[in-house]
Amino acid sequence: MDLGPERPICKRCVLPHSPPDIVLDAEGVCSICRQEEARQSRSDDPPLLETDFVRLLQKHRGKGTHDCLVMCSGGKDSTAALYYMKRRYRMNPLAFMFDHGFEQQDAIDNVRRAADALGVDLLFYRTDAVRGLFRKMVVSGSRAVLCHPCSIWYMSLTFEMAARFDIPLIIAGWTKGQSARPGVMTRCACNVDAPEYRSMGEATKAFLKTLRDDPQYRDFPSSMEEAVARARKRHHATVLSPHWFLDQAAEDYVEVIRREVGWRPVAESYPAGSTNCSLNFLSVWNSLRHFGYTHYHVEMAKMVRQGLMTREEALRALEVNFGDETLARVLERLEPPAK
Ligand SMILES: [Zn+2]
Numbered sequence: 328m329d330l331g332p333e334r335p336i337c338k339r340c341v342l343p344h345s346p347p348d349i350v351l352d353a354e355g356v357c358s359i360c361r362q363e364e365a366r367q368s369r370s371d372d373p374p375l376l377e378t379d380f381v382r383l384l385q386k387h388r389g390k391g392t393h394d395c396l397v398m399c400s401g402g403k404d405s406t407a408a409l410y411y412m413k414r415r416y417r418m419n420p421l422a423f424m425f426d427h428g429f430e431q432q433d434a435i436d437n438v439r440r441a442a443d444a445l446g447v448d449l450l451f452y453r454t455d456a457v458r459g460l461f462r463k464m465v466v467s468g469s470r471a472v473l474c475h476p477c478s479i480w481y482m483s484l485t486f487e488m489a490a491r492f493d494i495p496l497i498i499a500g501w502t503k504g505q506s507a508r509p510g511v512m513t514r515c516a517c518n519v520d521a522p523e524y525r526s527m528g529e530a531t532k533a534f535l536k537t538l539r540d541d542p543q544y545r546d547f548p549s550s551m552e553e554a555v556a557r558a559r560k561r562h563h564a565t566v567l568s569p570h571w572f573l574d575q576a577a578e579d580y581v582e583v584i585r586r587e588v589g590w591r592p593v594a595e596s597y598p599a600g601s602t603n604c605s606l607n608f609l610s611v612w613n614s615l616r617h618f619g620y621t622h623y624h625v626e627m628a629k630m631v632r633q634g635l636m637t638r639e640e641a642l643r644a645l646e647v648n649f650g651d652e653t654l655a656r657v658l659e660r661l662e663p664p665a666k
Pocket residue numbers: 337338339340341342356357358359360361628
């Protein structure tokens with residue numbers, strides 16, 4: 328697997344020198360860290376507190392057959408979110424998992440086990456509807472990040488399910504590194520205005536534009552903002568993650584969900600210790616080739632700056648832990664299903 332020449336990495340976070348979006352200065356510190364330094368000296372956002380979260384939950388508690396829809400991937404963060412909603416906050420969640428054909432069986436099993444152990448209802452949605460879109464992206468040689476259109480698709484789907492079951496609250500397992508504030512909508516669909524996402528965001532936008540001429544995907548939203556705006560016209564749901572409001576380290580809640588709901592790590596996923604779908608290997612390989620880093624580098628760089636993980640931990644997790652064989656297997660699965 329050829330990923331080109333090695334790039335120098337920022338001494339403070341884990342972002343590599345990738346001009347024009349990320350540039351290391353003479354001291355070996357990246358432009359994003361420098362920007363963050365300047366921002367922090369200007370203003371200090373008050374931290375979000377658990378009492379804020381509880382206040383938001385109170386608005387919706389007990390409404391409808393379920394008062395929250397929890398997006399479950401089978402990973403530690405969303406499994407902990409489901410556990411918290413049921414046990415810590417005594418809400419009445421509907422667990423929701425989708426499989427676009429690339430979810431790993433271990434992940435699906437985690438969600439089923441958690442729903443069983445917690446006694447919550449589970450909605451499992453299996454579809455081939457976006458396989459063609461992923462294939463188109465790969466075949467076109469686009470630099471776009473596969474996870475971005477995917478997250479636009481699955482957020483639209485999640486809103487649709489919330490509408491169908493008339494649920495006012497969507498709960499995600501997003502961590503502080505993925506997005507640290509309510510209102511920041513998505514796990515992977517990036518804020519294209521953030522400099523470290525600019526080139527990736529532009530590539531995604533350019534790819535989504537090409538869908539206009541595709542009869543199958545002509546109506547696909549052109550951005551996350553458009554997807555959310557369309558969804559909100561039909562049904563208003565607030566999206567929150569408990570992790571934004573809690574100061575718990577992942578190793579603490581992993582311990583709890585292992586014990587309480589039988590959570591297990593999946594055998595193979597990137598970054599190490601995550602539970603991402605198998606298409607993610609292709610997405611990561613593409614981003615490393617084209618940009619020298621992935622959205623996981625951006626997320627973990629944020630967590631390192633916030634002191635939520637050490638630089639060494641992040642670097643270890645971000646090492647490429649898969650090879651050509653894995654990629655070949657995923658590419659094979661992109662082929663249209665046999666009729
Ligand atoms: Zn940096």
